[in-house]
Amino acid sequence: MLTVDELKELKDIVGAEWVKNDLPTRDAYSIYYNSSSLNKEDKLWTARPAAVIMPKTAKEISELTKFCNRRDFMLKPFSTGWITSSAPGSRKTMLLDLKRMDKIIDIDVKNQIAVVEPYVRAIDLQSELWKHGLNVHAVSCGGNHSILASTAAAWGYGITGASMGYQARNMLGVEWVMPSGEILTLGSPGDGAEWFSTDGPGPGVRGLIRGFQGTFGGLGTFTKVGVKLYRWDSDPEYEVHGGSPKYVLNRELPNLGVFILMFPTKEQITDAGYKLGEAECNYSDFRMPAFFIALGFTDNNLELKQLWSTGVFQKLARYVLTVCVHGHSKKEYEWKVKALKQIVKESGGLILPMQQIPLAAFELVKPFFKMFKNPLKLITKIPYIQEITDMMKTSEEMRLKLFTTAFFILVRHANNSQGGFRASSGMFTSVGAFDTWDMGFEQADYIAGVKRPAIEKGLILDDGGDLGSGGTFDFGHLGYIEGIGEYSTNDPESRKATKAIVEESLHGTIERSLGLPIAAFGGPMNQLFGPHCYNYHEMIMKIKEKLDPNSSYDSWTYSGASEKAFPDEKEGYTFF
Numbered sequence: 001m002l003t004v005d006e007l008k009e010l011k012d013i014v015g016a017e018w019v020k021n022d023l024p025t026r027d028a029y030s031i032y033y034n035s036s037s038l039n040k041e042d043k044l045w046t047a048r049p050a051a052v053i054m055p056k057t058a059k060e061i062s063e064l065t066k067f068c069n070r071r072d073f074m075l076k077p078f079s080t081g082w083i084t085s086s087a088p089g090s091r092k093t094m095l096l097d098l099k100r101m102d103k104i105i106d107i108d109v110k111n112q113i114a115v116v117e118p119y120v121r122a123i124d125l126q127s128e129l130w131k132h133g134l135n136v137h138a139v140s141c142g143g144n145h146s147i148l149a150s151t152a153a154a155w156g157y158g159i160t161g162a163s164m165g166y167q168a169r170n171m172l173g174v175e176w177v178m179p180s181g182e183i184l185t186l187g188s189p190g191d192g193a194e195w196f197s198t199d200g201p202g203p204g205v206r207g208l209i210r211g212f213q214g215t216f217g218g219l220g221t222f223t224k225v226g227v228k229l230y231r232w233d234s235d236p237e238y239e240v241h242g243g244s245p246k247y248v249l250n251r252e253l254p255n256l257g258v259f260i261l262m263f264p265t266k267e268q269i270t271d272a273g274y275k276l277g278e279a280e281c282n283y284s285d286f287r288m289p290a291f292f293i294a295l296g297f298t299d300n301n302l303e304l305k306q307l308w309s310t311g312v313f314q315k316l317a318r319y320v321l322t323v324c325v326h327g328h329s330k331k332e333y334e335w336k337v338k339a340l341k342q343i344v345k346e347s348g349g350l351i352l353p354m355q356q357i358p359l360a361a362f363e364l365v366k367p368f369f370k371m372f373k374n375p376l377k378l379i380t381k382i383p384y385i386q387e388i389t390d391m392m393k394t395s396e397e398m399r400l401k402l403f404t405t406a407f408f409i410l411v412r413h414a415n416n417s418q419g420g421f422r423a424s425s426g427m428f429t430s431v432g433a434f435d436t437w438d439m440g441f442e443q444a445d446y447i448a449g450v451k452r453p454a455i456e457k458g459l460i461l462d463d464g465g466d467l468g469s470g471g472t473f474d475f476g477h478l479g480y481i482e483g484i485g486e487y488s489t490n491d492p493e494s495r496k497a498t499k500a501i502v503e504e505s506l507h508g509t510i511e512r513s514l515g516l517p518i519a520a521f522g523g524p525m526n527q528l529f530g531p532h533c534y535n536y537h538e539m540i541m542k543i544k545e546k547l548d549p550n551s552s553y554d555s556w557t558y559s560g561a562s563e564k565a566f567p568d569e570k571e572g573y574t575f576f
């Protein structure tokens with residue numbers, strides 16, 4: 001509990017109206033979209049923060065940090081607070097909600113660099129960038145996420161990774177309020193030069209603050225970041241018709257196409273992924289599991305249920321890659337589309353027409369699909385099947401509707417709002433090591449097997465098991481697939497089953513050498529995975545000890561429970 005004097009000190013730093021320690025505010029910041037997964041007891045509420053502070057400048061954050069060096073409190077910064085790792089790990093934690101730091105500081109059009117503050121969301125920056133013929137990599141939690149957070153603080157996988165890479169590698173300098181309170185600018189801007197590199201001069205220390213997963217708010221606050229931009233050679237804006245939740249583009253955009261590629265086998269989809277990357281055809285791509293495709297083809301859950309129960313999608317759409325092709329000129333676009341078509345042909349796949357197929361048609365073909373284990377294998381053997389498929393035409397509006405769905409997912413990153421949460425109230429994820437594109441599918445197969453018993457018992461949603469979602473990175477040099485599942489947040493049995501699945505998957509990834517999963521962060525997870533990965537957990541603890549000896553930052557999602565935490569807060573955190 002903050003004393004009157006302590007509260008006054010904080011208010012003097014940021015202004016009275018930006019320090020909140022009333023109960024309703026603190027309670028509002030103690031619940032996150034899946035916070036019951038944070039503890040073994042299935043509690044919905046996280047620790048209630050001691051206060052919520054909304055600073056405006058790095059200088060203020062520096063003063064707040066110095067306050068925590070002197071007192072028995074800690075800070076935990078977040079940019080949007082979308083992900084649960086923004087939650088406080090202790091009742092002694094004061095949350096830094098960085099909403100007021102929302103400026104796009106600079107867009108260097110010539111050198112393709114933007115400098116942003118924490119609360120610049122991907123969708124905000126992208127909308128601005130399109131006016132300049134530029135674009136930014138957005139991670140797959142959606143356009144609502146903070147570009148600074150994905151670049152400097154946490155993960156970085158997203159659909160545009162095919163051409164724009166993993167977000168940590170797009171970082172071009174960062175301003176950092178260190179756990180001591182000192183403000184340090186790393187890389188070229190720290191040396192008075194422009195924002196073009198996070199390293200140098202001298203030895204690079206980027207790995208200290210970013211590495212693979214990030215520091216999740218456990219090692220200071222990042223207040224500015226330089227981010228590498230990519231070309232956008234299409235319209236600067238677009239118009240839509242329709243209404244929430246289904247908007248439809250008035251027309252397609254120039255130099256931009258979306259394609260649904262279907263393959264009969266895993267080998268074919270992986271080979272095609274590598275070839276598309278070699279030809280640099282994929283501006284963005286997404287391995288769309290069958291259930292998500294069915295979701296995209298339907299307008300509501302009733303239609304989805306009817307479509308899914310035909311069983312057609314489970315067989316037809318097992319290995320689907322949705323691809324956005326973008327050309328920097330009309331000529332380049334046409335070449336890329338031609339190359340894509342050739343690659344799909346050589347790989348034995350089929351390009352699905354961009355049209356919504358009526359439910360009745362699925363009912364009609366149901367008996368045929370029931371007869372064969374892999375009907376797509378037979379279909380792709382039919383001579384001129386692609387040409388026949390290409391001739392199928394429906395109304396312009398129907399085509400535009402499907403194009404729009406794909407456009408919002410692959411280009412505008414409206415993925416989680418349209419996909420992840422429509423079919424059930426909750427979504428969990430697992431596996432998700434950043435490795436080869438092939439290895440992504442191994443992880444998807446593995447987790448589908450782990451989920452199956454719970455699906456059969458009706459404890460989690462029947463999504464067919466394989467909800468492996470992800471794509472290629474760096475034009476096929478890397479790949480990423482995470483194992484999603486959907487569950488009911490209202491049902492304790494469903495929550496319990498979900499935890500059991502994720503827990504089993506953690507041990508399974510070690511036994512099967514499936515790499516470091518997305519959940520490999522924070523104390524218990526580091527202890528579990530560190531010994532299998534060069535004891536990285538020991539290095540993280542050493543960094544924390546050296547840079548934050550007074551525990552001024554809450555470290556539960558970074559190095560483990562904080563020194564200052566109460567005894568009951570020191571164990572039990574199991575992040576899924």
Ligand SMILES: Cc1cc2nc3c(=O)[nH]c(=O)nc-3n(C[C@H](O)[C@H](O)[C@H](O)COP(=O)(O)OP(=O)(O)OC[C@H]3O[C@@H](n4cnc5c(N)ncnc54)[C@H](O)[C@@H]3O)c2cc1C
Pocket residue numbers: 033076077078079080081082083084085086098118139140141142144145146147148149150151153154155156157158215216217218220221222223416420427557
């Ligand atoms: C449904 C869902 C799906 C997701 N899918 C993906 C995905 O596909 N790929 C992916 O990479 N990530 C994913 N995430 C995770 C996460 O949201 C992203 O990594 C994102 O990059 C972080 O942006 P944010 O706005 O969510 O950050 P926030 O929620 O604000 O913060 C994320 C973490 O970074 C820390 N942090 C934020 N800002 C700062 C700062 N200024 N200084 C220091 N630390 C800070 C916070 O403490 C927190 O631990 C998903 C999250 C959700 C909820």
